Amino acid sequence: MVPGFGQNKKAVELYKKAVDALGNRQMPQALDLFHQAVERDTGYTEAYVKLGQVYEFMRQPDQAFQIYQRAIGQQPDNPVTSLAYQSVSAYLLKKGNYQSAIPYIERYQQRFTPNSLQWKKVDRLLQTARFGAQAVQNPLAVRPQPLAATVQAFPSQYFPVLTADEQTLVYTVLKPEGDEDLMVSTQKGETWSPPVSISPQINTVNNEGTPTLSADGRTLVFTACQGRTGYGSCDLYISHKTGDTWSDPKNLGPTINTRSWESQPALSADGRRLYFVSDRNGGVGRRDIWCSELGDDGEWKTPYNLKSINTPFDEASPFIHANGLSLFFASEGHMGMGGYDLFVADSTSSGWSNPQNLGYPINTSDDQAALFVSANGARAYYSQEQSASDGKQRSKLYVFELPEPLRQKVRPVSYLKGMVADARTKKPLNATIELIDLATNKLVTRVQSDPQTGQYTAVLPTGGEYALYVVGPGYLFKSLSFDFTKKHEGEGLTMSVPLEPIKPTEGGAPAKETLNNIFFETGRYDLADKSRTELDRLVKFLEVNPDVKIEVSGHTDNQGGVANNLDLSKKRAQAVVDYLAKAGVAPARIKSAGYGETRPVAPNTSEENRKLNRRIEWKIL
Known part of the structure; x- marks a missing residue:
């Protein structure tokens, strides 16, 4: 940067000494000399720009900003003020004064050939300023609160x-x-x-x-x-x-x-x-x-x-x-x-x-x-x-x-947590918990319970029908059903999961479970397509435990007549057995039974209870 023509000679002399001091990193001396130069000649734009630089080197951005503004005010179109425009723009952006920064960045951009590399760099600053100004004018309702003082230790x-x-x-x-x-x-x-x-x-x-x-x-x-x-x-x-x-x-x-x-x-x-x-x-x-x-x-x-x-x-x-x-x-x-x-x-x-x-x-x-x-x-x-x-x-x-x-942009999820334990002894179990999307039959999540405590936490997505399977070696698998098709807000659920041992203790009742993800149309015995997830689990269980024989039983509520219910329960149980046989399970290992409305698990006094009574069970023979 060359001193301008017609400057005060003493000011120019001080300016040159200041530039030398600046080159030798003698900041206090350079600062003093540049100040003397502008005192001798208050219109000395080049000296103001250099003075601003020194303040930046000395990490005094507020003083640099004021000096650069003065340089721009004196000669807004002089090429020597390019650095001043650049620094003022950066300072205002850093302070979040986006609206104030826009005119400075626009003037600065005019100094470069459109679409040149430097022009594009400045254009990015301009887009930032415009975006920031718009965002500040449309704030979100955010009220941060510090976490408890105990945490901030x-x-x-x-x-x-x-x-x-x-x-x-x-x-x-x-x-x-x-x-x-x-x-x-x-x-x-x-x-x-x-x-x-x-x-x-x-x-x-x-x-x-x-x-x-x-x-x-x-x-x-x-x-x-x-x-x-x-x-x-x-x-x-x-x-x-x-x-x-x-x-x-x-x-x-x-x-x-x-x-x-x-x-x-x-x-x-x-x-x-x-x-x-x-x-x-x-x-x-x-x-x-x-x-x-x-x-x-x-x-x-x-x-x-x-x-x-x-x-x-x-x-x-x-x-x-x-x-x-x-x-x-x-x-x-x-x-x-x-x-x-x-x-x-x-x-x-x-x-x-x-x-x-x-x-x-x-x-x-x-x-x-x-x-x-x-x-x-x-x-x-x-x-x-x-x-x-x-x-x-x-x-x-x-x-x-x-x-x-x-x-609205974050699809909430629920969580299911609890403990997996032996249904008879209450001993905590190491088990695998898998969540399956019934619409796609795809695994959504798989977690393990803690082997020492039996504790588990599984995330449940909202907006869909899901089957949850809890599987432990030597135990019947537990199937749970979650319908979140109408659920929007994430809510946590706590559920202990007792697993029935395949071989109960001497004299104990045979182990049995309900298949909670077997689906039929009302009054029909055709297996809905989304039942495949559950049925394939049962097939896999029987493959892993080749010595096990089971009875599949159908149960109904008390609606629709005793004879019809008995017939329907038998046909539904047989539909499951037919599926297992078709999947390669030896017919001698599986038998079906229908009990109609004779073995309710809840009084048939509400739709919720009747739904519990309409079920398919399986038990070890």
Whole structure:
């Protein structure tokens, strides 16, 4: 930048000395000399621009902004003020003064050839300013509340994640000595318990952070960057909880972890899908979101890049909602309000939907790091940085009710939790819980109960008919039925699941179960197509237990006449036996019986009770 023609000679002399001082990084001296130059010549635009630069170098943005504004005011069309336009625009965007920034960015853009690389960069700033101005004018009703003071026990706490029932909270804390650890707090009535270390197996003298939990809180993936045997700069580790004990964390291996940076994991509710951020080769930008799925062999498959989500800029902190469809993430690349904004995209049959900005004031001109949305879609948890009186950054945990426009974008889910136990001895059992969509016969979720406690949590999607199967070796499987076709709000259910042993104790009654997902038209015995899921389960049970023989029995309510009901019950039971025989079960192992209305399980006094009496049972012979 050359001093302008006709400047005051003394001012020019001071300007040159100031430039030399600036080149030698002698900031206080440069600052003093530039000030002297503009005092000698108040119209010295070049000196004002350089003075603004010095203030920026000295990290005094407010002073730089005022000086740059003065330079622009003096000579708005002079090429020397390009830097001033650039800095004023960036300052106003950072402050969230979007409307004020627009005219500066527009004037700045006029200095470049349309559609040139620099013009496009400035155009992105302009789009950000216009988007931000529009968002601020249309704020969402968001009223964040800090979580209980008991939880905020450290200088900083961040990256909160919760179980599906919102009773367990795991988060990263920064201790005064600079160590990052994972802490856990549990809901006791209306309050949170004081946080405790998640486990001595997990927390070390090195840093552990950015946790993610399965819906039942029994699978944990977290990031560690030093102190453990790894593959790259930061790796992902997994631990499983049995009873109250977490297993020694295992590195997720070379399929997930590379020589590059892997961090910010997000598990699906059933723990069978893992999203994470990596700067490995093959991405769209530098830091991208990747996804891997757990194979039936227990190994993680090769991760794939979420190409329609990622941008040439950085993406961060993915979170997959318990519904398995809504992916929340932070991005610098999608249109937002500057820096990292939070977005949501939905998984559809044709791929990911176009990411939607979560809007103001969830997003602001500051960076937004991460968001956790409860399973029922009602609340969102996050952390927010604040400057403390000592000038250091502090981070606290907050929660807010999800505003209606966002709640409509998040399909809520229910959860089913409880305990699986032996129906006779009440001993807790290790069982597999599988949820099947009856319309598609596809597995929606699969979880295990805790071998020590029998506890389980399974996520139940809303808006459909589902069968839930609880299976344990040596036991009859339990089938449950859930019709959420008319259900919209996610509500939690608690249900203990007693399993009947195939071989009861000496003198005990034979084990029997109801097939809750066998469907017939009223008064008919043709098996509805959606009964296949249940029938195939029974076929599989008989294959796994080749010595077992069963009786399939039909039962009705008291509507429609005794003789008709008896006949209908026999035909329905026979329809099931015919299906089993056609599937390859030896006829000698299966027999049918019809008992009509003679063995009700409830008084026929209501439609709900009559529905319980219209059933197909199976028992061990």
